[in-house]
Amino acid sequence: MTVTFDAVRIDWLGYATVRLEGETGAVVYMDPGRYGVLDDYEAQDSDLVLVTHGDHYDPQGIRRVAHEDAIVVVHEAVDADAIDRVDEQPEALPYEVERVRADESFVLGPLDLFTTPAYNEPGGPYTRDDGTPYHPEGEGCGFGVTIDGVCAFWPGDSDVLPIHGQLDIDVLLPPIGGSFTMDRHDVATLAETMRPDAVVPIHYNTFDALETDEDAFVLDVAKRGVPVALETPSQ
Template sequence: MIRFRAVVLTAAVATLSACGTSPPTPTAVTQASTATTPAAAGKTEVLWLGQAAIRITSPGGKVIVIDPWLTTNPKTPAGFKQLSSLGKVDLILVTHAHNDHLGDAPALAQLNNAPIYNGGGMGQALVNLGMVPAALSQRFGKSGTVMPFGPAGPKITAVHAEHSSELTLKNATTGKDETHYGGEPVGYIVELENGFRIWHMGDTGLFGDMRLIGDRYKPDLVLIPIGGHFTMGPQDAAIAVRDMIRPRFAIPIHYQTSPQLRGTPEEFTAALGTGAATRVIVPQPGEKVDF
């Protein structure tokens, strides 16, 4: 039996003319089932699985998984530790090569015969290191837009992120860790069939061109890191949302997975202030939001 529970949605709600046509209003946050069920007609489902791991089910039924660190992620619910529990996966996006983002992407790709798309140059390293076959590694570049499902399907654009991207593996022969080229960090603008736009920011610090990216792509929802230490903390994330991007909705990610990631959603919403025109949605890992 699946139990559903609502999560409080915090911060002010307002209409922003900068974001174009009004997107759907999100329904209550609910506990996700490991069973694969299509999103309701015309809806987008966003499932958070801890850290930066996200499963997006589009209105047309396409399943896009971003940064799937699951099997060793302490925040991923037990029901999603088995990769098969994600159900059908059509496409995988990886923002950069750090293990808490690349994570289980190679195994998930081969399990589903689903390609990994990377806009930062990491793809060739995955192939050269034998992590995925060439057919499952699709490359593009920052500011490039790909349409993996054809013109009528979701469109994906790689955008800048301010971070690093080392690819560290243990050499099976020597038993020592080796660091390889991991490309550049990126974020992704995912535009769904109904025009709803999601910006998964990956790991990033605050940078001035967030305003340009916001003005150019007008994301309705941002998935924004708030943990600090390796990424923006709550105060910088609030500056990005309130002063630069001005999305309708924000979901904080990448926090409290380890002791260094101290930022909290409460600190984020407090830093936004009562006049912020963004609704902050705070699911727990394993909960989904329908838009």
């Protein structure tokens, strides 16, 4: 299933991988790859690839979606030397690579982008047994991108943070799997606060720790008067 919002087509390909395509032809991928979601995928049609943090950095996934002139935007903390499953730094990829902090606004061609912090609060609900966060502050970001007048926002692997309630966006692409990020209950409350024009949940049911009741989430959000679309991953 594909979700279309105004002039933008939204495809959730699995895990955290989202493809956005505007009516004018611009194509953006967020966090492409991992856990086999792109194993049979060779589109190489992306103008822009966004990588929020090390857990979602997949050089082969990027190669499967990016065309030769693509720009790859990666959070500044992503370091292949700290990731056991990859040995290629972002700057070694055959694309133009830009590093970003978690508090930037910028323009790339016809696309407006911004980043937000993405992290788990120490001692919060999404931490290890000793209270340390799975995603410490400073190691990742969320991305907002405006394509053909539609602003889509992927918070990244994060708790709900105060900054989220201050954003003016059209489409919210939240993680709802819990365990390492905000869960479906957190996101339902956040959607009521943010009041986006549409919610398309992602980052759930990839493996056991991300299992959730997506149908219950849809009902919860809909009861709050926020439009929600349940996108089935392509894989």
